[in-house]
Amino acid sequence: MIFAHGVGSRSDLPIPLFYAYAGAFAALVISFLALGLLWADSRFDADRGRALRIRPPLRALRWLTLAGLVYTLGWLILGPADDNAAPYLIYVLFWVGLVPLSLLFGPVWRALSPFRLLPDRPRAPLPARLGYWPAAIGLLAFTWMELVAPEPAAPGTLLAFLLLYGTAQVTGVLRYGHAWLQRGDPFEAYSTLIGHLSPVGRRDGALVLRNPFDNLDAIAPAPGLVATVCVLLGSTGYDGFSTAPAWVDALQSGPLGRVGLGTAGLLAAITLVALLYGACLRLAGLIGGARDLTPRFAHSLVPIAIGYLVAHYFSLLVIEGQRAVILALGLDAQVNQEPVSPGVIATVQVLAIIAGHVLGVVAAHDRSVRLLPADRAVAGQIPLFVLMLCYTLGGLTLLFAA
Amino acid sequence: MRAWLALAACLALAGCGPLSDTHHRPGTSHQVVTGTPTGAADASATVTVSGGKVSPPPGWLSVAKGQQVSLTVTSDVADELHVHGYDVTAELPAGQAVTVTFVADLTGVFEVETHGSKLVLVQVAVK
Numbered sequence: 001m002i003f004a005h006g007v008g009s010r011s012d013l014p015i016p017l018f019y020a021y022a023g024a025f026a027a028l029v030i031s032f033l034a035l036g037l038l039w040a041d042s043r044f045d046a047d048r049g050r051a052l053r054i055r056p057p058l059r060a061l062r063w064l065t066l067a068g069l070v071y072t073l074g075w076l077i078l079g080p081a082d083d084n085a086a087p088y089l090i091y092v093l094f095w096v097g098l099v100p101l102s103l104l105f106g107p108v109w110r111a112l113s114p115f116r117l118l119p120d121r122p123r124a125p126l127p128a129r130l131g132y133w134p135a136a137i138g139l140l141a142f143t144w145m146e147l148v149a150p151e152p153a154a155p156g157t158l159l160a161f162l163l164l165y166g167t168a169q170v171t172g173v174l175r176y177g178h179a180w181l182q183r184g185d186p187f188e189a190y191s192t193l194i195g196h197l198s199p200v201g202r203r204d205g206a207l208v209l210r211n212p213f214d215n216l217d218a219i220a221p222a223p224g225l226v227a228t229v230c231v232l233l234g235s236t237g238y239d240g241f242s243t244a245p246a247w248v249d250a251l252q253s254g255p256l257g258r259v260g261l262g263t264a265g266l267l268a269a270i271t272l273v274a275l276l277y278g279a280c281l282r283l284a285g286l287i288g289g290a291r292d293l294t295p296r297f298a299h300s301l302v303p304i305a306i307g308y309l310v311a312h313y314f315s316l317l318v319i320e321g322q323r324a325v326i327l328a329l330g331l332d333a334q335v336n337q338e339p340v341s342p343g344v345i346a347t348v349q350v351l352a353i354i355a356g357h358v359l360g361v362v363a364a365h366d367r368s369v370r371l372l373p374a375d376r377a378v379a380g381q382i383p384l385f386v387l388m389l390c391y392t393l394g395g396l397t398l399l400f401a402a
Numbered sequence: 403m404r405a406w407l408a409l410a411a412c413l414a415l416a417g418c419g420p421l422s423d424t425h426h427r428p429g430t431s432h433q434v435v436t437g438t439p440t441g442a443a444d445a446s447a448t449v450t451v452s453g454g455k456v457s458p459p460p461g462w463l464s465v466a467k468g469q470q471v472s473l474t475v476t477s478d479v480a481d482e483l484h485v486h487g488y489d490v491t492a493e494l495p496a497g498q499a500v501t502v503t504f505v506a507d508l509t510g511v512f513e514v515e516t517h518g519s520k521l522v523l524v525q526v527a528v529k
Contacts, residue, residue, distance in 0.1 A: 009486040010510035
């Protein structure tokens with residue numbers, strides 16, 4: 001079978017044509033309004049905001065996560081083949097659940113990560129050129145397992161992934177200390193990037209409460225950041241067309257085989273997203289008369305990627321999230337398979353894509369007026385808006401057609 | 403305090419106890435017929451699996467919520483049929499046409515697949 005999300009027994013209906021048109025129209029109008037009406041001087045500043053005096057009980061939280069991890073491993077090793085809670089705990093509560101948690105509370109996985117219980121004794125400084133690359137590779141591996149692997153929910157698959165993931169993190173921490181985890185742990189990078197759209201951020205090692213736009217502005221360009229965001233966008237995009245009948249037929253009867261063609265499709269989707277980004281940023285640099293723009297606009301793709309994630313995983317979280325809890329706690333309850341109507345799902349999907357688009361456009365506008373000379377700032381933004389329109393219309397098309 | 407203890411006890415019991423029935427058991431909400439379909443269904447599909455190939459190629463069967471769906475499947479090797487979401491299952495003896503019918507009372511897109519050869523036969527889109 002073709003698992004759209006690693007687990008789950010249904011996928012969403014296509015959104016109605018009207019929703020697709022309304023969404024596309026809104027995206028177009030908002031982009032052009034933003035171009036003409038938004039401020040002429042940069043307003044966002046990561047240095048604003050006030051210190052949060054809350055001290056979460058981090059040690060206790062991390063021990064709890066470790067207990068949860070051991071419980072999940074117990075299910076994987078000893079649990080039954082059918083109705084095993086572990087795939088639901090990993091694909092639904094952990095992977096999808098991190099999105100709303102991080103959107104509300106900021107860098108959540110940093111606070112929960114059991115790897116931060118290890119002693120922080122670096123033996124070597126973390127090489128700056130590593131940047132987000134380990135996270136990009138880790139996220140690619142996870143989404144490959146979720147969307148392409150022959151048996152994404154099989155205990156063997158999940159155990160192999162957890163073993164590789166755990167080994168990489170422990171090795172990284174033993175060599176580079178906790179500094180490794182920030183961009184070396186794919187889930188910490190994922191949760192922290194999403195958390196930049198929340199009011200909670202970090203500055204100089206302390207929590208701060210600030211405007212989400214200021215928080216988003218605080219994403220520092222680093223090697224591999226563009227790749228990480230492109231993996232998130234591209235894999236969610238692939239998720240959108242992987243269950244389309246023509247693709248299912250190609251997967252089942254093509255000469256490359258299911259895993260071969262699936263891997264090619266996933267990599268092609270990520271490459272397409274990245275090429276489009278590279279081309280549009282180069283054009284923006286040419287028009288705007290500025291160099292090295294590519295890494296400095298990656299933060300504006302984060303809201304778009306989150307919009308895609310919410311649109312693709314909303315129904316999974318509300319339906320299979322119940323199954324995760326019921327199976328994990330052994331409750332005597334039934335999953336309500338239709339807690340929300342198809343209309344609500346379609347509305348959430350379109351609103352998430354459009355909200356991501358608006359936030360991305362605003363973030364890109366503010367960065368443009370800061371980096372580009374004033375007389376070229378408006379023209380220089382046009383390729384950026386074309387880029388975002390491509391992602392947004394592409395996202396709506398996937399929701400409508402696949 | 404007592405409430406907390408009771409809750410803790412429930413959780414402990416639940417954690418150790420046998421798994422609950424979380425979805426329909428096969429055989430309660432649908433029918434399996436061997437041979438040609440009788441009676442009228444609102445939407446139906448006929449699929450043949452031969453040499454690992456699905457014909458016609460896996461497409462969509464669009465039905466309205468509440469309609470009766472009938473699927474007739476012939477496989478050249480013995481296999482098991484599974485309608486996801488509805489959890490309708492049926493044995494597929496080699497070379498024999500098997501028809502399953504069920505009422506489409508859940509919205510969404512559901513894969514109909516074979517468990518042995520792991521092929522998607524059709525996707526039922528219930529609106």
